[in-house]
Amino acid sequence: MKRRFWTKDEISYICEFYLEQTAGQIAQKLGRTTAAVHVRASSLGIQKRAKRPAGTGSITSQGYLSFGKGHMQRLAQRIVWEQENGPIPAQHEVHHIDGDKLNNDLSNLQCLSLSEHRRIHSGNWKKEKGQWSRRCTGCKQWKSESEFHRQREPSNSIRPYCKLCSTIRRGIYRDRMRQNERLSKAKLCRV
Numbered sequence: 289m290k291r292r293f294w295t296k297d298e299i300s301y302i303c304e305f306y307l308e309q310t311a312g313q314i315a316q317k318l319g320r321t322t323a324a325v326h327v328r329a330s331s332l333g334i335q336k337r338a339k340r341p342a343g344t345g346s347i348t349s350q351g352y353l354s355f356g357k358g359h360m361q362r363l364a365q366r367i368v369w370e371q372e373n374g375p376i377p378a379q380h381e382v383h384h385i386d387g388d389k390l391n392n393d394l395s396n397l398q399c400l401s402l403s404e405h406r407r408i409h410s411g412n413w414k415k416e417k418g419q420w421s422r423r424c425t426g427c428k429q430w431k432s433e434s435e436f437h438r439q440r441e442p443s444n445s446i447r448p449y450c451k452l453c454s455t456i457r458r459g460i461y462r463d464r465m466r467q468n469e470r471l472s473k474a475k476l477c478r479v
């Protein structure tokens with residue numbers, strides 16, 4: 289069977305009506321199977337019997353599914369993560385591992401500190417099994433933190449080039465300086 293992608297309108301429809309209508313009614317309206325509607329709703333993080341804040345679901349301007357209004361508004365990924373793990377610690381956010389903001393399946397959610405979360409969205413970092421790795425700006429390879437030099441205090445942040453690449457770059461820089469020196473000497477001699 290050919291895979292049909294879910295359109296934004298279909299997803300919005302599920303968000304809005306999944307808790308009020310039967311999956312069968314929604315399936316009929318969207319021309320999908322009941323099972324497909326259940327699967328999509330569950331990957332959105334909506335469960336028929338789940339505890340949730342009042343109000344129907346809607347998609348925020350940033351593309352997240354949320355429930356409730358105003359100060360009662362809660363993001364679906366936070367609700368789903370908390371149902372399994374308890375309250376999200378302060379200064380932490382829930383991240384969508386595959387980048388799909390509407391895939392609120394528990395396996396796709398990761399609780400990260402704000403700074404870790406920022407790292408991940410920079411595109412240069414990833415965290416696997418508790419281990420961070422960074423993509424080197426030079427060789428484009430993923431390497432562990434220890435394979436990079438650090439910036440001097442106080443920032444102490446990781447430099448964008450891995451140790452190997454910085455060595456090579458230093459070499460190239462030195463060669464270029466030497467060449468420039470030779471060229472200027474050569475010019476002097478001709479005068």
Ligand SMILES: [Zn+2]
Binds near residue numbers: 382383384405409
């Ligand atoms: Zn994220």
Ligand SMILES: [Zn+2]
Binds near residue numbers: 424427429450453
């Ligand atoms: Zn490198």
